[in-house]
Amino acid sequence: MIKGIIYKEPGGVDVLTIVEMERPECKDNEVLIKVVASGVNKPDIFQRKGNYNAPAGVVQNILGLEVSGVIEECGKGVARWKVGDQVCALLAGGGYSSCVVVDENHCLPKPANLSFVEAASLPEVIFTVWHNLFQRGGLLNDDxxxxxGGSGGIGVAAIQLASIFGHQVYVTAGNDDKCQKCIDLGATVAINYNTEDFEGILKSNKVDVILDSIGGSYFEKNINILRTDGRLIYINAVKGANVQLNIGKIMKERLTISGSTLRNRDAQFKADLANEIERNVWPKIEDGLYKPVIYKSFSYDNVAIAHQLMERGIHFGKIVLEW
Known part of the structure; x- marks a missing residue:
């Protein structure tokens, strides 16, 4: 038997319950990981509240999109991994468990210079940032x-990766302390969105690429501060998905607006993305250029406290559960 954190119906943190479950079985192309740590992400909060269901075919009542741990079993068709390998992995759900099964191609080796807690904080944000900022955003050298949202897990990853690869990075964050921490990570300018207007600050010094999870009133401001051939990329729209679009301005400035979700992409897409990340990002981690930022870790039985902390929005970096 293994332990898992389930919820039977959407709601507040009180719906989260720790239970014993049957140990999952590996398919031919899967590995079974004894989980040491599970990352906590905003999509977990959305799903718990009933706003972000798992894709069809994925466990529906167990949250969790990323883990780190040790491989305990390999399916018959597994080629790369062996029992005892230390890995981190991207999941479409089910990560709040003491054991998980996952496609072998969605695993990456745990960097030797990172703890399991640090490694568990990597997959969801690195996969999201690499695909949206680097692939979809098509970054050029001088962009x-x-x-x-520079202070969340996605923001912290995006700041570091963009600056490591030589780009000028501007961020918005909710207070001056968070802004300073963004600058310490590599941002050129950090704008306190509660006291400053990012459009006013950047309108005379425009940007090429914007990574936005806010939507709503940010949309028009984003369009106004993009340079010609700029790219606006959405990974969420917490302040509203319905906006007014000036098609003429899009045409005149040759702007590109796109967006994506990672969770429902097919297995091969995620495998290809993992390969590209391992080639391009993992050496930066192993060299110490990219450093995970852990705000706090909790024992798995304090999952409700971890979710409450995430919802308060005071954290800088990642929140992680330990098993």
Whole structure:
């Protein structure tokens, strides 16, 4: 038997319950990981509240999109991994468990210089940032980047990766302390969105790429501060998905607006993305250029406290559960 954190119906943190479950079985192309740590992400909060269901075919009542741990079993068709390997992995759900099964191609080796807690904080944010900022955003050498929400897991990853690869990075964050921490991570300018207007600050010094999870009133401001051939990329729209679009301005400035979700992409897409990340990002981690930022870790039985902390929005970096 293994332990898992389930919820039977959407709701507040009180719906989260720790239970014993049957140990999952590996398919031919899967590995079974004894989980040491599970990352906590905003999509977990959305799903718990009933706003972000898992894709069809994925366990529906167990949250969790990323883990780290040790491989305990390999399916018959597994080629790369062996029992005892230390890995971190991207999941479409089910990560709040003491054991998980996952496609072998969605695993990456745990960097030797990181703890399991640090490694568990990597997959969801690195996969999201690499695909949206680097692949979808098509970064060029001299591109300037604006990242909204610089203090969250996605923001912290995006700041570091963009700056490591030589780009000027601008961010928005909710207070002066968070802004300073963004600058310490590599941001050129950090704008306190509660006291400053990012459009006013950047309108005379425009950017090439914007990574936005806010939507709503940010949309028009984003359009106004993009340079010609700029790219606006959405990974969420917490302040509203319905916006007014000036098609003429899009045409005149040759702007590109796109967005994506990672969770429902097919297995081969995630495998290809993992390969590209291992080639391009893992050496930066192993060299100490990219450093995970852990705000706090909790024992798995304090999952409700971890979710409450995530919802308060005071954290800088990642929140992790330990098993």
């Amino acid at each position: 300037r980047i604006l990242i909204h």
